[in-house]
Amino acid sequence: MGNLPHTYGNDADCETLEITVEDKVAQLEIILSYTAFKEHAVLVRSAKVMNKSQGSVSIEKIMSLSLDFPTSDYDLVHLNGTWAREAQITRESILPGIKVLDSKRGASSHQQNPFFAIVDPYATEQQGEVFGFSLVYSGNFAAQIQMDAYNQLRLNLGINPFQFSWKLGPGKEFQTPEVVMVYSQNGLTGMSQQYHSIFRKHLLRGKHQKTERPVLINNWEATYFDFDESSLLQIVEEASSLGIELFVLDDGWFGKRNSDTEGLGDWIVNRDKFPEGLLSFTEKIRNKNMKFGLWVEPEMISEKSDLYSQHPDWCLQVEGRGKSLGRGQYVLDFSRKIVRDYIEVVLTNVFSEAQVDYVKWDMNRHITEAFSLEYPAEQQREIYHRYILGLYDLLDRLITKFPNILFESCSGGGGRFDPGMLYYMPQTWTSDNTDPVSRLKIQYGTSLVYPIITMGAHVSTSPNHQVGRMTSLEMRGAVALAGNLGYELNVVKMDGKEKNIIAKQVSFYKQHRNLIQFGDFYRILSPFEGNECSWMFVSEDKNEALIFYYKVLNQASEPLKILKMHGLDSEKNYYFEGEQMPVGGDELMNSGIYLPANINGDFKSIVWYVSTDKQY
Ligand code: DGJ
Numbered sequence: 001m002g003n004l005p006h007t008y009g010n011d012a013d014c015e016t017l018e019i020t021v022e023d024k025v026a027q028l029e030i031i032l033s034y035t036a037f038k039e040h041a042v043l044v045r046s047a048k049v050m051n052k053s054q055g056s057v058s059i060e061k062i063m064s065l066s067l068d069f070p071t072s073d074y075d076l077v078h079l080n081g082t083w084a085r086e087a088q089i090t091r092e093s094i095l096p097g098i099k100v101l102d103s104k105r106g107a108s109s110h111q112q113n114p115f116f117a118i119v120d121p122y123a124t125e126q127q128g129e130v131f132g133f134s135l136v137y138s139g140n141f142a143a144q145i146q147m148d149a150y151n152q153l154r155l156n157l158g159i160n161p162f163q164f165s166w167k168l169g170p171g172k173e174f175q176t177p178e179v180v181m182v183y184s185q186n187g188l189t190g191m192s193q194q195y196h197s198i199f200r201k202h203l204l205r206g207k208h209q210k211t212e213r214p215v216l217i218n219n220w221e222a223t224y225f226d227f228d229e230s231s232l233l234q235i236v237e238e239a240s241s242l243g244i245e246l247f248v249l250d251d252g253w254f255g256k257r258n259s260d261t262e263g264l265g266d267w268i269v270n271r272d273k274f275p276e277g278l279l280s281f282t283e284k285i286r287n288k289n290m291k292f293g294l295w296v297e298p299e300m301i302s303e304k305s306d307l308y309s310q311h312p313d314w315c316l317q318v319e320g321r322g323k324s325l326g327r328g329q330y331v332l333d334f335s336r337k338i339v340r341d342y343i344e345v346v347l348t349n350v351f352s353e354a355q356v357d358y359v360k361w362d363m364n365r366h367i368t369e370a371f372s373l374e375y376p377a378e379q380q381r382e383i384y385h386r387y388i389l390g391l392y393d394l395l396d397r398l399i400t401k402f403p404n405i406l407f408e409s410c411s412g413g414g415g416r417f418d419p420g421m422l423y424y425m426p427q428t429w430t431s432d433n434t435d436p437v438s439r440l441k442i443q444y445g446t447s448l449v450y451p452i453i454t455m456g457a458h459v460s461t462s463p464n465h466q467v468g469r470m471t472s473l474e475m476r477g478a479v480a481l482a483g484n485l486g487y488e489l490n491v492v493k494m495d496g497k498e499k500n501i502i503a504k505q506v507s508f509y510k511q512h513r514n515l516i517q518f519g520d521f522y523r524i525l526s527p528f529e530g531n532e533c534s535w536m537f538v539s540e541d542k543n544e545a546l547i548f549y550y551k552v553l554n555q556a557s558e559p560l561k562i563l564k565m566h567g568l569d570s571e572k573n574y575y576f577e578g579e580q581m582p583v584g585g586d587e588l589m590n591s592g593i594y595l596p597a598n599i600n601g602d603f604k605s606i607v608w609y610v611s612t613d614k615q616y
Contacts, residue, residue, distance in 0.1 A: 001175055007035070013039070016035040019034075027052045028051060028052065040198050041182060041183040041194055044178050046064050047176045052171075062166075069118070075123075077091045079446075085438070086110050086442050087430075089441075096147050096148075103141055105366035106384055108416050114141045114157075114418050116132075116157075118145070180195070196452070197451075203423055215246070225257070228272075235490060239491055247285050247293065260327055267296065267347060292355070296361060301314065303328075311339075315333060316369055361410065361425060367384070408427045409424075430446055433466045452482070455483040455484060457486065458488040472604075473502070482548055522535060533549075544611040545610050551605070552602065558597055560594060571585065572585045575615055576608060583610075
């Protein structure tokens with residue numbers, strides 16, 4: 001697959017069929033590759049073009065997938081949104097003509113995830129046929145859903161042909177990204193379980209593929225740019241006493257970075273904030289029994305930075321026409337090796353000097369002028385793709401050099417939440433929106449494709465900084481507990497009662513995180529369809545489960561409601577905490593349990609843990 005991210009497996013896991021098609025006149029060959037995974041209802045498809053002629057050819061459009069169905073009698077499901085409102089589920093009928101879902105932003109984007117599904121119009125979360133399509137790529141993509149005059153359906157998915165072309169010299173090859181196709185007869189939940197499993201087992205890599213993820217605290221919403229070593233150490237001290245395992249130092253620790261308009265590119269610790277340097281700071285963190293994580297945004301550069309004054313030509317730009325600022329910054333030209341080599345050196349210095357355990361890799365603006373000063377005019381339409389290949393190359397070098405670091409990717413939250421990034425960085429900051437009510441939809445939608453272990457979920461302060469909503473610490477905790485749990489608030493300012501609640505959440509999470517991060521995930525009630533949300537986790541042996549129920553707004557005189565569980569073993573008996581009498585799995589799934597009639601107040605949650613063992 002060249003240096004593109006891809007699914008992997010050995011002979012026991014999968015088998016690949018390659019079909020070679022040939023254009024004798026143009027002397028071009030295309031290898032269509034189909035990999036079937038034995039334990040998954042998954043087929044992975046990609047294409048490779050080979051130029052066997054003596055001259056160059058120009059590729060103007062090349063899709064990873066082109067698939068025809070005899071009818072268009074399906075609904076289309078996809079994930080769209082924007083910053084702080086990612087992964088909103090849209091379900092619509094397929095109508096005559098062409099529907100395009102795409103990104104032209106140089107990243108997979110908040111606006112449209114590189115995924116869609118076609119589903120039986122009667123399919124639900126648990127029943128009905130679903131076909132899912134997910135592109136393993138982090139840049140511009142396009143999905144076309146076309147219904148023709150005879151009701152036939154053609155699906156295309158791949159690199160966006162917008163501002164794309166590729167000069168293929170004699171003897172050269174061009175490899176497309178992979179599309180991971182999933183089939184489910186068990187509705188959308190069945191599709192998601194296939195994606196979760198294939199991505200966890202055959203896409204994520206390295207030491208952290210199978211390890212439990214730490215509970216972290218991040219200082220961003222607690223301090224923004226207003227911090228120094230001593231104020232952070234107070235947070236560390238308190239967090240450590242609450243059982244939190246890792247401290248993440250977010251934006252503002254380097255160069256002259258006191259706002260988002262300056263300093264990007266100067267990856268040297270700011271001595272005004274850390275007088276004794278980063279290592280000394282991290283040693284103090286380790287003395288508190290915590291690990292250390294560091295935020296970086298390596299693809300970017302501020303005009304007000306030493307790097308920019310030395311290398312203004314290192315940004316993406318159109319010669320003579322300039323470049324646009326986004327969040328006060330420019331994008332470095334990662335299509336150029338010299339730029340990547342430099343960033344590799346400076347990051348290597350920082351990561352090794354500070355003995356970093358975790359890295360949050362951010363990208364806070366998307367790409368506008370995708371032009372490079374290094375390439376001739378006829379290759380400028382290669383830059384969007386070359387940028388992504390350059391990014392993958394640099395990530396590959398860094399994860400190889402630092403196999404112990406847990407990398408988390410981020411692009412203003414979920415602006416680049418895609419399987420391509422997960423191949424290098426096995427978790428993603430799901431959204432900058434930490435309000436639990438907004439998060440119900442964001443996490444529910446994200447779970448359509450991405451495993452729970454890949455989703456960062458933090459408890460932040462109330463009123464929430466993105467939407468101003470006030471919610472209880474219990475509700476915020478119950479939503480963040482259903483992901484990779486973290487905190488993003490100033491624990492120093494909290495009272496004893498609140499600290500107690502956090503300590504309990506952390507200890508509950510540690511007790512159950514294996515089930516949350518590696519269990520099977522079932523969506524039960526959709527926040528897109530009503531005032532409630534529910535999902536559950538079941539262990540592989542079906543001996544334990546965690547059930548989460550959330551109610552957004554309270555109502556007077558609520559009718560009685562039953563919640564039916566999923567995925568349990570109908571032959572097994574399960575105990576609720578503190579209960580003497582077990583309940584049959586069949587009863588929990590077919591008759592369900594009554595939800596308490598009187599949940600007093602808005603934004604409430606209930607979490608049940610059931611186990612085949614008695615729990616007292
Ligand atoms: C956007 C991220 O999503 C936030 O969590 C934070 O890291 C800021 N960038 C820092 O600039």
